[in-house]
Amino acid sequence: MLFFKPLAGIVIVLTLALLQGCVVTRGTVGEPIQEEAVSAIKKGKTTMAEVVSSIGAPDRIVRGNDREIFHYYYYDGKSPAMMLILLNFIRMDVKSDNLYVFFNRDGIAEEVVYGKRTDRTRFKLWPFGD
Amino acid sequence: MTNVASHFHSIKLVVGALCIIFLCAGCSVRRATLNDVLTPEQVSFIRVGQTTIRELADHIGAPDELTESDFGVVALYYWSDTKSAGLDLGAIGRLFLPYSPTMRLNKIGITPEQLQVVFDPQWTVRAYGFSRKSTDEPIIWFWPF
Numbered sequence A: 001m002l003f004f005k006p007l008a009g010i011v012i013v014l015t016l017a018l019l020q021g022c023v024v025t026r027g028t029v030g031e032p033i034q035e036e037a038v039s040a041i042k043k044g045k046t047t048m049a050e051v052v053s054s055i056g057a058p059d060r061i062v063r064g065n066d067r068e069i070f071h072y073y074y075y076d077g078k079s080p081a082m083m084l085i086l087l088n089f090i091r092m093d094v095k096s097d098n099l100y101v102f103f104n105r106d107g108i109a110e111e112v113v114y115g116k117r118t119d120r121t122r123f124k125l126w127p128f129g130d
Numbered sequence B: 001m002t003n004v005a006s007h008f009h010s011i012k013l014v015v016g017a018l019c020i021i022f023l024c025a026g027c028s029v030r031r032a033t034l035n036d037v038l039t040p041e042q043v044s045f046i047r048v049g050q051t052t053i054r055e056l057a058d059h060i061g062a063p064d065e066l067t068e069s070d071f072g073v074v075a076l077y078y079w080s081d082t083k084s085a086g087l088d089l090g091a092i093g094r095l096f097l098p099y100s101p102t103m104r105l106n107k108i109g110i111t112p113e114q115l116q117v118v119f120d121p122q123w124t125v126r127a128y129g130f131s132r133k134s135t136d137e138p139i140i141w142f143w144p145f
Helices: A004-019 A035-039 A048-055 B002-024 B053-060
Strands: A022-029 A060-064 A067-083 A087-103 A109-115 B027-034 B065-069 B072-088 B104-109 B112-119 B125-130
Touching: A022 A087, A035 A048, A035 A109, A048 A067, A048 A087, A060 B065, A067 B065, A109 B053, B053 B072
Parallel strands: A087 B027
Antiparallel strands: A022 A067, A060 A067, A067 A087, A087 A109, B027 B072, B065 B072, B072 B104, B072 B112, B112 B125
């Protein structure tokens, strides 16, 4: 039993020594878009009020081609960093999800455009390469 | 004789390690990426007058912004790859001196890029194009002059 205590101490000291200078940051903007709510929007049926009640008020309202377009967005950023005494590596990866719901003049959804990128956001420290 | 050779080998290792430390000393490399890069090859499927906004989203995802212009609705896709590197010539001094001298060279290259797609009133592509882009900046390039 006595053997394990120094070993545990060494492991803790080594872990702390290896992790010193490590910085991990995560930042998000907005709320994640619920895919179930997106797939529940039926073209030609779902009303503007129903969209607002299931997803919430849009982040932006755009007017285009004489239509109202609701825009919902969500940003997710991951940033690992290694701040050593002589050498620093900092990397940040930010991606966004966007949902557009196009309404006709009667306030009925006629098109839904959704793109998800945030599932590909990664904590990648190495700044070189793609 | 063997002892002298191995001793010399150890000295070479130490000198080599010190050289690497001195070369890396004060180096700082930062990189920030926003969204995925879109290439002309990825949008080669677009046919002006035929491709709809639905088909566009199925291939490359939803745009980051929709805005109305005099020519029709414009879909904007944004991405960027920002590279920044710095060299702090005073970093080595921190190991020996109580005062840390600051002598820094920094360079940052922010390259926001865009794909713009203009739609007609039927939501089919009227025109599209990429923002202008110079050649790729190297990741480590701290000389600011």
